[in-house]
Amino acid sequence: MLRQDKGALLFTTGLSAIYPNPNMADASVAKAALRNYILNLEQGxxxxxxxxxxxxLGVFLKGNTLKVDDPDAVADRWYQKxxxxxxxxxxYPKGVTQDTVIR
Structure with a gap:
């Protein structure tokens, strides 16, 4: 990518990357570390x-729902982004927090 002067790095994580979850502490720590790496990549x-x-993601994905919990909706959001x-x-979805995760 650097040689070609173009490219894209797309990272999808769970919401605990932004809002640590004490019930999932081990995963939250790993996702927070990945988030930090992503922020550094963006800056660099x-x-x-x-x-x-x-x-x-602040949503549990399900197939063929045609709603925000459909993987195709996430793919469309990535494309637009x-x-x-x-x-x-x-x-994702916009405005979701740890208290409003869509199950």
Whole structure:
């Protein structure tokens, strides 16, 4: 990517990357570390024409629902994020918090 001066790094994690969950402490620590790595990548690659994005899921995915919990909806969000050059992290769906996770 660096040689070609283009590319994309897309990271999808669970919401505990942003909001640590004491009931899932081991996974929360790992996701928080990954989040830090992603933020550092974005800072280091932002001026090199390499897209770095992070979507942190606050939803349990189910197939063929045609709603926010459908994997196709997440894929569509990734596509929009990439083509609109929306670098950085976001919680999905928009506005979700650790208290409003969609099951």
């Amino acid at each position: 690659l932002g001026n090199k024409n390499i897209f770095v994005g992070h979507i942190s 990439y083509i609109n050059n929306e670098h950085g992290e976001e919680a």
